[in-house]
Amino acid sequence: MAKDDHALLSGVLDELLQFEFTKIYFAERSRSPAELNFYSERQPYYRFTLPLAGRFYQRIAIDGVYREVCLYPGEAVVFHPFCTNYYTPDYFAAIRRSLAVVLRPGYLRLAYSRPYVDEIRPRVDFHLYDSLRSSTINAVIALGALTNRPEDRDCALALIKPTLRLIARDLAASRGERNGKALNTWHEVADYTLEHCLDDLTREEVARRFQLSDGYVSKLFRRHAGDTFCNYLTRLRLEKAAELLRDSALTVGEIAADCGFHSSSYFIRQFRHCYSVSPGEYRFSHHLNRRRA
Template identity: 30%
Template sequence: MKTILIVDDEPRTREGVRKTLEAWSSGKHRIEMAASGVEALQWLQREIAHLVITDIRMPEIGGLELIERLQDVKNPPVIIVISGYSEFDYARKALQHGVVDYLLKPLDKRKLVAAVESALAKGERQQQIERMERLVDPKLLEAAQQEKIYSVQVQEALEYVDGSLHEPVSLKEVAEALHLNSSYFSVLFKDQTGITFSEYLTRRRVQRAKELLAGTSLSVAEISERVGYQTAKYFVKVFRDHESVSPSQYRQGVTDTNEHI
């Protein structure tokens, strides 16, 4: 259930938006309200909002200041601005801070609902992108994007590694499988991929471990075996060296992010 926070110092507008969205959502979304920017920030210290709909002109903390502060919130919400003022400067400043829509009072109910649906969809896409960024190793992604220009030997080496992540693999073993001299293969691999074979293998093992941590309930010990490590202790050390967190902490972080979608 996604949470929508309505922030407006005018009770009539605040209640009107709430009633419209509650009728639209039919209980599928949690609708909350705050009568000021100050109250909204206090609420956001305790709760998480997926979407914030805020007036631009409010006492103490106005909408623009609230929007700026929301950028520092963990899992920042998507934002829709509403206002009785049609000055372009307000809209321009709001859009510069990532606001997804700008609606003028008096609000058209159909436009409000359409804006909310669009904003929630954008929020989901952002969460999915952030989750994928946490899963994907940028160096492996770069290597994959360049794979078409690799020599046949390097392409076969990458395929060999991907098919053998669950067991011990060495540079010598791969070179022999490709009928190449180990030293020559080592230089060839680094020249074309930009990283050593050993670094690629480790990154690929960690990448697979991240996928298993995020997508399965396998224990850390079971995952360490599936990605070719003899002991869970050594696997945890390698994982922490690459991700700066333990496998368990990484799994918890990914789980928390999913819960907030």
């Protein structure tokens, strides 16, 4: 990343730290209504967006119902992992500036959007990885783990500025250099694995897709994900399975098949190993908590 982009994003964070945040929305996981045809985005990551100028339109699920929200500077929207947000026509028509923060495996993505004027790039992306600290990661996760309950919203509003300060600290310590070839390759491989995690994906197929050796693919996963390719793929599938257990009426066997597991018994063993409960117990506990809420 060029040093001028590094400086630009530092200025964006400084500008955001001058705001008083007064409203926050939490986009929840929910079934996507069939009648919505807007451009949609769904990511399995903790992420949030902060407008700096203009209006920011999104259609998100709140309390199980999709509705359009309009955000202004001093407001925020937090996206729970695997939730779907829709970009409405108003989103593309509005003149705005905004910063999106996405916690991805091994790095924090900062995406600054601005109007396209006089050949100035409308989007600046920065992958913060060389100086990213665990305290910053934990702050982003803590913000993303809260909900639309009034007491959670108050906590979230109080967390925004400390989280931004931690990001600004890590950005200041970053070398601000362009990502190396190996890291760019990892990002591409990780995105491809996420996109195709429910298919019959193998390490060998990934290697062929990117013209890499099988051993190099394994090395990428060990270095940047801290795990093997198979374990990483299984974790993605289990996260999708957990979502379906929460939000669908599919049977455990149907969910296992939809998430790339060829054996229900193997799926149940893996799920219990990851979540310490069986799929049925996980579903029951989640629905019980919903009724209590």
